[in-house]
Amino acid sequence: xxxxxxxxxxxxxxxxxxxxxxxxxxxxxxxxxxxxxxxxxxxxxxxxxxxxxxxxxxxxxxxxxxxxxxxxxxxxxxxxxxxxxxxxxxxxxxxxxxxxxxxxxxxxxxxxxxxxxxxxxxxxxxxxxxxxxxxxxxxxxxxxxxxxxxxxxxxxxxxxxxxxxxxxxxxxxxxxxxxxxxxxxxxxxxxxxxxxxxxxxxxxxxxxxxxxxxxxxxxxxxxxxxxxxxxxxxxxxxxxxxxxxxxxxxxxxxxxxxxxxxxxxxxxxxxxxxxxxxxxxxxxxxxxxxxxxxxxxxxxxxxxxxxxxxxxxxxxxxxxxxxxxxxxx
Amino acid sequence: xxxxxxxxxxxxxxxxxxxxxxxxxxxxxxxxxxxxxxxxxxxxxxxxxxxxxxxxxxxxxxxxxxxxxxxxxxxxxxxxxxxxxxxxxxxxxxxxxxxxxxxxxxxxxxxxxxxxxxxxxxxxxxxxxxxxxxxxxxxxxxxxxxxxxxxxxxxxxxxxxxxxxxxxxxxxxxxxxxxxxxxxxxxxxxxxxxxxxxxxxxxxxxxxxxxxxxxxxxxxxxxxxxxxxxxxxxxxxxxxxxxxxxxxxxxxxxxxxxxxxxxxxxxxxxxxxxxxxxxxxxxxxxxxxxxxxxxxx
Amino acid sequence: xxxxxxxxxxxxxxxxxxxxxxxxxxxxxxxxxxxxxxxxxxxxxxxxxxxxxxxxxxxxxxxxxxxxxxxxxxxxxxxxxxxxxxxxxxxxxxxxxxxxxxxxxxxxxxxxxxxxxxxxxxxxxxxxxxxxxxxxxxxxxxxxxxxxxxxxxxxxxxxxxxxxxxxxxxxxxxxxxxxxxxxxxxxxxxxxxxxxxxxxxxxxxxxxxxxxxxxxxxxxxxxxxxxxxxxxxxxxxxxxxxxxxxxxxxxxxxxxxxxxxxxxxxxxxxxxxxxxxxxxxxxxxxxxxxxxxxxxxxxxxxxxxxxxxxxxxxxxxxxxxxxxxxxxxxxxxxxxxxxxxxxxxxxxxxxxxxxxxxxxxxxxxxxxx
Numbered sequence: 001x002x003x004x005x006x007x008x009x010x011x012x013x014x015x016x017x018x019x020x021x022x023x024x025x026x027x028x029x030x031x032x033x034x035x036x037x038x039x040x041x042x043x044x045x046x047x048x049x050x051x052x053x054x055x056x057x058x059x060x061x062x063x064x065x066x067x068x069x070x071x072x073x074x075x076x077x078x079x080x081x082x083x084x085x086x087x088x089x090x091x092x093x094x095x096x097x098x099x100x101x102x103x104x105x106x107x108x109x110x111x112x113x114x115x116x117x118x119x120x121x122x123x124x125x126x127x128x129x130x131x132x133x134x135x136x137x138x139x140x141x142x143x144x145x146x147x148x149x150x151x152x153x154x155x156x157x158x159x160x161x162x163x164x165x166x167x168x169x170x171x172x173x174x175x176x177x178x179x180x181x182x183x184x185x186x187x188x189x190x191x192x193x194x195x196x197x198x199x200x201x202x203x204x205x206x207x208x209x210x211x212x213x214x215x216x217x218x219x220x221x222x223x224x225x226x227x228x229x230x231x232x233x234x235x236x237x238x239x240x241x242x243x244x245x246x247x248x249x250x251x252x253x254x255x256x257x258x259x260x261x262x263x264x265x266x267x268x269x270x271x272x273x274x275x276x277x278x279x280x281x282x283x284x285x286x287x288x289x290x291x292x293x294x295x296x297x298x299x300x301x302x303x304x305x306x307x308x309x310x311x312x313x314x315x316x317x318x319x320x321x322x323x324x325x326x327x328x329x
Numbered sequence: 330x331x332x333x334x335x336x337x338x339x340x341x342x343x344x345x346x347x348x349x350x351x352x353x354x355x356x357x358x359x360x361x362x363x364x365x366x367x368x369x370x371x372x373x374x375x376x377x378x379x380x381x382x383x384x385x386x387x388x389x390x391x392x393x394x395x396x397x398x399x400x401x402x403x404x405x406x407x408x409x410x411x412x413x414x415x416x417x418x419x420x421x422x423x424x425x426x427x428x429x430x431x432x433x434x435x436x437x438x439x440x441x442x443x444x445x446x447x448x449x450x451x452x453x454x455x456x457x458x459x460x461x462x463x464x465x466x467x468x469x470x471x472x473x474x475x476x477x478x479x480x481x482x483x484x485x486x487x488x489x490x491x492x493x494x495x496x497x498x499x500x501x502x503x504x505x506x507x508x509x510x511x512x513x514x515x516x517x518x519x520x521x522x523x524x525x526x527x528x529x530x531x532x533x534x535x536x537x538x539x540x541x542x543x544x545x546x547x548x549x550x551x552x553x554x555x556x557x558x559x560x561x562x563x564x565x566x567x568x569x570x571x572x573x574x575x576x577x578x579x580x581x582x583x584x585x586x587x588x589x590x591x592x593x594x595x596x597x598x599x600x601x602x603x604x605x606x607x608x609x610x611x612x613x614x615x616x617x618x619x620x621x622x623x624x625x626x
Numbered sequence: 627x628x629x630x631x632x633x634x635x636x637x638x639x640x641x642x643x644x645x646x647x648x649x650x651x652x653x654x655x656x657x658x659x660x661x662x663x664x665x666x667x668x669x670x671x672x673x674x675x676x677x678x679x680x681x682x683x684x685x686x687x688x689x690x691x692x693x694x695x696x697x698x699x700x701x702x703x704x705x706x707x708x709x710x711x712x713x714x715x716x717x718x719x720x721x722x723x724x725x726x727x728x729x730x731x732x733x734x735x736x737x738x739x740x741x742x743x744x745x746x747x748x749x750x751x752x753x754x755x756x757x758x759x760x761x762x763x764x765x766x767x768x769x770x771x772x773x774x775x776x777x778x779x780x781x782x783x784x785x786x787x788x789x790x791x792x793x794x795x796x797x798x799x800x801x802x803x804x805x806x807x808x809x810x811x812x813x814x815x816x817x818x819x820x821x822x823x824x825x826x827x828x829x830x831x832x833x834x835x836x837x838x839x840x841x842x843x844x845x846x847x848x849x850x851x852x853x854x855x856x857x858x859x860x861x862x863x864x865x866x867x868x869x870x871x872x873x874x875x876x877x878x879x880x881x882x883x884x885x886x887x888x889x890x891x892x893x894x895x896x897x898x899x900x901x902x903x904x905x906x907x908x909x910x911x912x913x914x915x916x917x918x919x920x921x922x923x924x925x926x927x928x929x930x931x932x933x934x935x936x937x938x939x940x941x942x943x944x945x946x947x948x949x950x951x952x953x954x955x956x957x958x959x960x961x962x963x964x965x966x967x968x969x970x971x972x973x974x975x976x977x978x979x980x981x982x983x984x985x986x987x988x989x990x991x992x993x994x995x
Contacts, residue, residue, distance in 0.1 A: 053847035068522055095524040108519030112538040125524045160940050161672075175523065190671035191874060195921040195936035202933065217848060220923040224931065247928075261852035262877075333640075333691050334728045336647040 003079070005179055005211050006042040006065065006098075011035055011074035013057075013064050034060045036235035037074075042179070045205065047212040049226030049243065051219060051258070056232040058215045059103070062181040065213065066098050067091055078179070096126050099177040103184040105164040108171055109156040115167055116152040122174035141170040144207075145200060162193035169200070173208075181213045186221065194218075198225060219262050223247045228321075231255045234289045237315065241322030251324045253296040288313050288327070296328055303327070356618045363549070363612020366605055373419045374426045384413035386420045387572055395591040408579070408594040409586050417574040418601055424563065424575035428489040429555035433548050435493025436500055441544065443497060444504025445531055448512075455505070462498035470495045474558070475567070483567050485559060492558050500547050507540055542620035546613045553609035560602050576602050629701055630659035631868045632683065632836055637696035639675075639682045640729065641689050643945065649726065651944045652678040654892035656696075657975075660836070660885075665862060665869040667883030667900065669876060669918075671941050674889040676872045680838045683870070684754050685709060685744040691731045694719060702835030705751050709743055725947075750780040753829035757841035759821035763813040769824040770809035773797070773831055780832035796827040799864075801857060819850035823857065830861065838870045843878050855881055876922060880904050885981075888915045891942035891952035894975065898982030910978045912986050913959045951987065964988060 013035040035057045042048050050058045064071045067083060076084045078098060083091065102108065109118060119138050123129060129137065142149060145166040156164060165185065172180060185201065186194040198221055204210060216222050222229060223243050230240040231254065239252040250256045286309035291297045297306050305327050306313075315323040376382065383404070390411030398406045405415040447458040470492070477491050511517055520530045536544075562568035563577025571578060576598040583595030639653040653675040660666040668676045681687050683698055694717050698709040716736040720728040756762040764772055773793035774786070783789050790809075797805035800823040813821055822842065829837060842858065843851040855878055862869065862882065873879050879886060879900070886903045888896040896903060896912040903915065920935040927934065939956040948954065954968045964987040967973070975985045 053849060063518075066522060068518060092524055092526070095522070100519075100522045102515045102519055102522075104515045107515035108523065110516070110534055110538055121525075122523060160943070162940060171523065190941050191876075192671060192918060192921050192937040192941065195934040196938075199933050199936050219848065220928060224923045224928045224934075244929075257849060261849045264852040264856070330730055330732050331690060332728065332730050333642040333649070334647070335649050335726075337727070 002044040002046065004041050005044050005079050006213070007075075007077040008041065008061075008065060009039050009075040009077075011038045011061065011064060011076065012072045013060050013069070014072045033235050035064065035071075038232075038235075038237055040230055040237065040240065042211050042213060044178070044211050045209050046228070047205065047214050047226045049222035049229040050213060050215045050232060051217060051222050051229060052232035053217060053258075055234070057235040058232050059183055061232075062100065062183045062213060062215050066095075066100055066181055068100070093126075096175040097177050098179040098181070099172040099175065101165075101168060101172060101180060101182045101185050103187060105161055105168065105188050106156060108168055109164060111156050113155070114152065115154055115156070115159075118156075118167065118171060119152075119174060122171045126175055137174070141173055144173060144204065145170045146196075160193075161189050162196060165189060165193075165197055166200070169204075173204070177210070179211045179213070181215065183215045184217070185214075186216065186218060194221070201225065219247075219259060231258065236289065236312075236325065237323075238290065238325045239323065240315070241318075242320070245320070245322050251318055251322070252290075252326050253294050254290050257295070287311070288325075290326075296326075300328070353618065356615045359611040359615030360619065363608045363610075363615060366608025367612065370422060370426065370605060370608075374422045377420045377423050382413075382416040382419055384416045386412060386416040386574060388412060395586065395594060397593060398597075405597060406593050408583060409591065414594070414597050417579060418576070418598060421574045421576045421579060421598065421601075424485065424569045424573075424577075425556050425559040428485045428559060429552050431486060432489040432493040432496065432555040432558075433551040435490060436496030436551055437544055437548055439494070440497040440500025440547075441504055441536065441540075444501040445508070445535070447501060448505035448508025449517075449531065449535075458501060458505070462501055465495060465498050468495070470558075474562070478562075478567055485562075485568055488558065488562065488568070489555060492555055496547075496551050496554065500544070503543055503547070504535075504540055507543065508535060511535065511539065542616065546617045546620075549609050549613035549616065553606045553613070556602070556606050556609070630699075631662045631664075631701055632870065633659040633697070633699040633701070634679070634683065635697040635699070637679065637682055637693070637698065638726075639678050639687055639693045640691055640726070642691060642729075646945060648945050649729070651726075651892050651947055653682060654944065654947070656889070656892070656894055658887050658894060658897060660868055660870055662868055663866045664884045665871055665882055667871045667873065667879035667886045668889055669873060669879045669886060670889035671874055671918075673891065673941050673944055675892040675944065676874075676889045677840055679889070680754070680840050680870060680872050683709070684752050684838055685740055685748055686754075690733060691717075691729050692733075692736075694726075694729055694731065700747065700751060700836070702751055704835065705747060707743065707747075709740075709747065711743060712739055749776070749834075750832050751834055752836045752838060753832050753834035754838040754840065755822070755825050755829050755842050757844050759818060759825045760813050760816075762825055763821060763828075765813055768810050768812055769797075769816075769828075770811075773809075773824075773828055776828050777831050780834075793827075793831065796831040797824070799830075799861070800824070800827045802827070817850075818846050819853060822846065822850075822854055826854075826857070826861070830865065830867070834867070836868050836870065838872075840872045841874070842871075843873065843875060851875075851878070858882055876904070876919065888912060888918070890914050891947065892944045893952065893985065895953065895985045896983065897975070898979070902979070902982055910982070910984065910989060912953075912984045913957045913988075914953050917956075917958070951985075959988065961988070 012033065014031045014033050016031050038061060040048060050061065052058050063069050065076055067076070067086070071084060074084065075082060078094065081094070083094060116138065119141060120134055123134055123137055138152070147163065147166050147170065151159065151163060156167070159167065182201065186197050189197060201212070202225060205212060212225070214222060214226055226243045228241065229243045229246040230237045231246065231252065232238065233254050239246060239250065239255045246255060247259060250259055287307040288294070289312065291306045294306070297303070313325045313327050315325045318324050390407065392411065393400070393403070393407050394409055394411045396403055396407040398404065400406055403413050403415065405418065408414055408417065443458050447455045473491050473495065474488050477487050481487050517530060520534060559568055560575065560577035563575040564581045566578070566581065569575035569578055571582065579598035580595050580602070583598070587595045635657050637653050637656045641650040641652055643650055656675065656679055658666065668679065670676045678687065682693050687693055693710060693713065695713065696710060700707060700709055713736065716732040716739070718730040719726050763769065770790070770793060773796065774789045777783050777789045777792050783792055794805045794809060797808060802808050802820060802823045808816070808820070816824065839858070843854050846854065859882055861867065871879065871882055883900045886898065886900045887894050888903070896915050902908065903911070904919070917935065917937040921937065923934055937956050938958070942952055950967070950969045950971055951957070951973055954960065957968070960968055967987040973985050973987045975983045976989060977983050978989050
């Protein structure tokens, strides 16, 4: 059984909404919990998918877990080491083991540097290889990501979307990471190129034993590549379990809606849509945060337990490693 | 009627072409002229510093006052005291060259530091530096300079320190803006994530790659500013004093004779001022278009 | 067959890259038609030319040289005209080896003529909704104001109060909650899904004959996407409006279209009834369509955790257009029998079944077309 490489417990990240000098002085800042108590773990050679819609906090989790931004509270344990409160200096050597693929295709690609220079720089961050070694490793990286040698002389602006994504991946691979947080790795790409990148990521996992935290809103792809999937809503994980269970036997009403929206997009029958409220992240919620939009809540005649301010539904075990945060799930 | 023609053969990559092929002609002309001016100024400065002048700039020749250019022995003529204009013009560069460099260095270096602090650290730094910049910008530069002259001595170097300081906000803003722009593309964050140390990110990626063009341009424009300030002050009598030549005080001194029909002693230094400042301005402008303009238009 | 409401014939829209001194052949000879009451879905990836085709039809192409050839015929009960009428007078094209190498265009003259032709058409006959709803709405005025403006401009309703009632009626029809309150909302106060509904209301309130929807669901969350798709389906049934739908999302196209056109590299490579073209076990199909459908993980692929069938190579950038079939470089179904044709000659659009056309040398009908 492979080791746990990442263990996150009760992670919280708050963003304070600055309202100007006066309110800052009087201490009346509004705090918005982008991530509100999230726990999960990731094993070597495994992919955990993180899905949710915009504003659910999945990107924030990705960045916080890598300490690109500091958590407000909670614990992050990477390969046995507690990295929650480490200083930047202490973190540096660890950074090479945990890397991120950014949603933005241009992230990390200095527009004034040619691909060769970009890769060279990545190779010399933690090591001091000789020129010959650098040349060898660059060739190896290009092969791993399926890029032609001729691309080395190009600037990022001359690359297509898929090529940029590949250079980004090569750059990250250069430091030999063990964990990669992939934040929407396919969203800005054409459908036919997305398939290439997904295949590439799976290949790399197989050959290099990487662990992925796969953040995406593309549900079929997440289901395909992940062993476990966590569904997020407004900063909390509302359901987590094996990919097949989440997709085919979802228990939380939100998960059901997510997956059925997918099916609905494709089906040709016309249905009468449900009335949905608009949710405002900033409004403090009492009780279950999904209640305002929950069809189950409506169907059951608005039971009081759902809006009970004392408690939010906790993540309960529903068997076989499947957890759900719903009073009725 | 507009004509669009596809070049035959396969399509090449724009960025692989050499700079002179990609540039608009006018920009090349600007830069060419500007570089010429810089070369002349540099050469003349050295000549003046080493004392290799065609004539003694203080030697008066009462018999040959207000001579026209191309008078034998005096290529650019003489002024109202018979002093060789060419020598005086060359020496006049001393008045602004080093002081100008001082001003430029101060504004570029200090401006960069402020800009990086504001852009990189953001938050409080950004707010404070912005307020400070606005404050600095609101002061009329001439008033500050006159204040300095009145409080201390009328030393051109003191003046240039003021010019340097008042030039900081522009550069700080430009750099902070550039960093804000780069921030938007996750660029800096990704560099951090890879593990690049902060000093590498700042010096190499931000300053060298993304800001160097900006800084060179600001340096040339700053130099133009400095020359303008020095010559204006000297003209007004606050800068370099007679008999030491400065282009500004040469114009002033020759002014009396202007209305008498002896245009040249005043016009020569005035033209020198014009041509030089124009050279630096055009250099800055041309470089701006070449290096910072939209690539591959 | 009824006369089509919109008939595009051999449309060519080129852009010029001064940097590369070459043409970007965005739309390179595209013909399609939309029958009254029908929804035609155009599917393709970036660079396929699908959006530019729509923009050309709406007369919204402003970059140079722009539209340089073809016919766009609009035939509604209120208007009947070729929107590119007289274009030949303003454009001169020089070809070499069957490929356009130089274009001379009187931009200003054509612009004036085009505006005259589009008078009364844009916004009124042809309404358009765009990809990013918030950026397509005026951020400085309420959606109510914008709706009323559209109604007074493009319909016979001129009175202020009447227009407001009509506007609220349309907001109800797009199932926006609390229409009377939303009337006074600014776009920044509304979510993406609501802005999109508002934009749809604006487009339809002009009572157009043709609705062009350019990536209406892209950029929205999955759950919101399905609502918008639901809405469009309902409006389609209720109003019977003719629609030109553009998207790269095959599921959206599948749900809403009667007929489909698949575009690649600036040309239409397959067109036919949606059910036929997208049928899972279709025998006759363009290799690109097949590959595109296979790129999306199917339930089977997911269950078996198999690798996706990715198409090799990069999407065609329409600057370097190859000699033969545009898809040849990436095609995995080339046989020896047709290889020479595929490499050297662009296949014509041939009919393989009634109403189903494919641009591929593999299909005998294509050779006889």
